[in-house]
Amino acid sequence: MxxxxxxxxxxxxxxxxxxxxxxxxxxxxxxxxxxxxxxxxxxxxxxxxxxxxxxxxxxxxxxxxxxxxxAERHRPATEAAAGARGLPVLRAALLDILPLDAEGAAANRIWVGSWDAALGDAELTAGHAERYRRARRRMAGLCAEAQELGELPADRPAEELAARAQSFALGLVVQALFAPGEFPPERQRVLLDGFLADLAAGREHVRGGTG
Amino acid sequence: MxxxxxxxxxxxxxxxxxxxxxxxxxxxxxxxxxxxxxxxxxxxxxxxxxxxxxxxxxxxxxxxxxxxxxAERHRPATEAAAGARGLPVLRAALLDILPLDAEGAAANRIWVGSWDAALGDAELTAGHAERYRRARRRMAGLCAEAQELGELPADRPAEELAARAQSFALGLVVQALFAPGEFPPERQRVLLDGFLADLAAGREHVRGGTG
Known part of the structure; x- marks a missing residue:
């Protein structure tokens, strides 16, 4: 060269x-x-x-x-979801994040690996924060739609539901990368659906502990 | 030297x-x-x-x-919880994970940073997988207690509830490290309590989407 x-x-x-x-x-x-x-x-x-x-x-x-x-990897899912609204689209967006196949695992392994480099530098940290903020904003829009459609409880902010969904998905990525044998694709889907079912069924905050 | x-x-x-x-x-x-x-x-x-x-x-x-x-950092919380059972102990264990103060943020920043090095090496990956497996096993025990006490629904495996709780906490750690201004300690507690409330209120899995 x-x-x-x-x-x-x-x-x-x-x-x-x-x-x-x-x-x-x-x-x-x-x-x-x-x-x-x-x-x-x-x-x-x-x-x-x-x-x-x-x-x-x-x-x-x-x-x-x-x-x-x-963006390339998620385009087909995004196009498939065109016209759909609310909870099914939120579910598709969360499934897109998870390492459900070899390609998804490889991409996630690199993303998770970027966190060390990013956290060591203020500008890169700001870039990652903005990426996750955009993703949460998109999910909050989907949560608000799901609330209008009666799929999610309307008694809490859509931003809160979105932050919980993103937290859940990112943490599941980490678990699945370290123990793919314990978190095969089918189990990841079961865990995600359980999380979404509880998000849909939840009503009031528990008040427990000392915090 | x-x-x-x-x-x-x-x-x-x-x-x-x-x-x-x-x-x-x-x-x-x-x-x-x-x-x-x-x-x-x-x-x-x-x-x-x-x-x-x-x-x-x-x-x-x-x-x-x-x-x-x-282990040092979590000893006081563990001792405070001596004698307690079920959901409040699970909540304390999850709060222990979160970056709720400067010390917790520094420790988590280092842990999250270890993931890149660990994922690049089979032996280190196995070590991390075992760490998280132990933590999930402990949380599954607490979930089972909470189920016996009627604090959590008994119609799903305690291991599943524990895996969801650990996913949620790890992902919240990542979000809070990148955007501490958007995830101050009080908001982390609100998100955790919302998650736990839904875990307690949830009953059946939603069947949505195409998966």
Whole structure:
């Protein structure tokens, strides 16, 4: 690989993105270094600094690559849900998050791996916070629809139901990644449906303990 | 620091553990290298290989340090709950997990950061899986107690309720770490109490969507 010439730049950038994706898939964010990406490309580390002047730029780019992949992966589900409203769409959105197949597990493994790198940097933390805020806002819209349709209780804020749903899904991802044998796809669905059934059946907050 | 002499070994090991803890607190698992720990100790990287022949040994030791810290941190809550049973103890155990103060946030930031390193190594993955399995088993015992006491519905396995509770708590930890301003301690408690109220009120599984 030679230094980027005008016109070639976009093609080179795609090569770099592909190399980043492969390094992430093989080694996770802990193994994402300029040196590893350069080796994957057969390029020098010095050359890579044309694209990424520092480690954070590389991590930020990796997160963009993942965003695009997630958007690609979820498009069919989103299109299938076109016209649907409320609880079934919320359920589809939560199923989209879970590692229900090899591709979903690989993508989640990389996302979960990004949390260490992201939490170590204020700008990356803000980026992740914004990603999750957008996802919660979308889910809150679906919860509000489900409330209008009488599928979810209307006596609590849709934002609260959405935050609970996202918490549940993210934690289930983590459990399933560490113990895929204990959390096969069918069990993940059972757990999600149990969670949603309780969300639909719930009425009032319990007041227990000392908090 | 000089090479470990007999008798000194335990004291040295404590120094090393303390240095590991400081590196984790400052930089997370992504920054945990033999070089960083050596610098923290004012020792050579070569010397550190007496303790950690490879990176995985260092990561495994870091996880042990975290286990001990978590046990220390949770002892007061565990003692306060002595004699209590069922749902209030489950609630206390879940509150123990959440980042409700600066210490809890720092500890959780390190744990979440360990997931990338752990998922990249089969032995470390197995260790984490066992940690979470133990925690779920303990929670399942508390759920079974709560079922006997009539605090939780008896029509579903305690293991299922426990897996849902742990998923919810872990995911809430992640949300709160990325957006502490949106998830202050009081909101985390409200979300947890809402989750537990629904767990207590839930009766049957919803059958929705296509899964």
């Amino acid at each position: 030679t230094p980027p010439a005008r016109g070639d730049h976009e093609a080179r950038r795609r090569d770099v993105s592909e190399a980043v994706r492969r390094v992430l898939a093989d080694r996770g964010f802990g193994g994402l270094t300029l040196r590893a990406v350069a080796a994957e490309l057969g390029a020098s580390t010095g050359l890579l600094t044309h694209y990424f002047p520092h480690k954070r730029a590389l991590v930020a780019h990796a997160l963009e690559v993942l965003d695009r992949q997630a | 000089t090479p470990p002499a007999r008798g000194d070994h335990e004291a040295r090991r404590r120094d090393v553990s303390e240095a590991v803890r400081r590196v984790l607190a400052d930089r997370g698992f992504g920054g945990l290298t033999l070089r960083a720990v050596a610098a923290e100790l004012g020792a050579s990287t070569g010397l550190l290989t007496h303790y950690f022949p490879h990176k995985r040994a260092l990561v495994a030791h870091a996880l042990e340090v975290l286990d001990r810290q978590a």
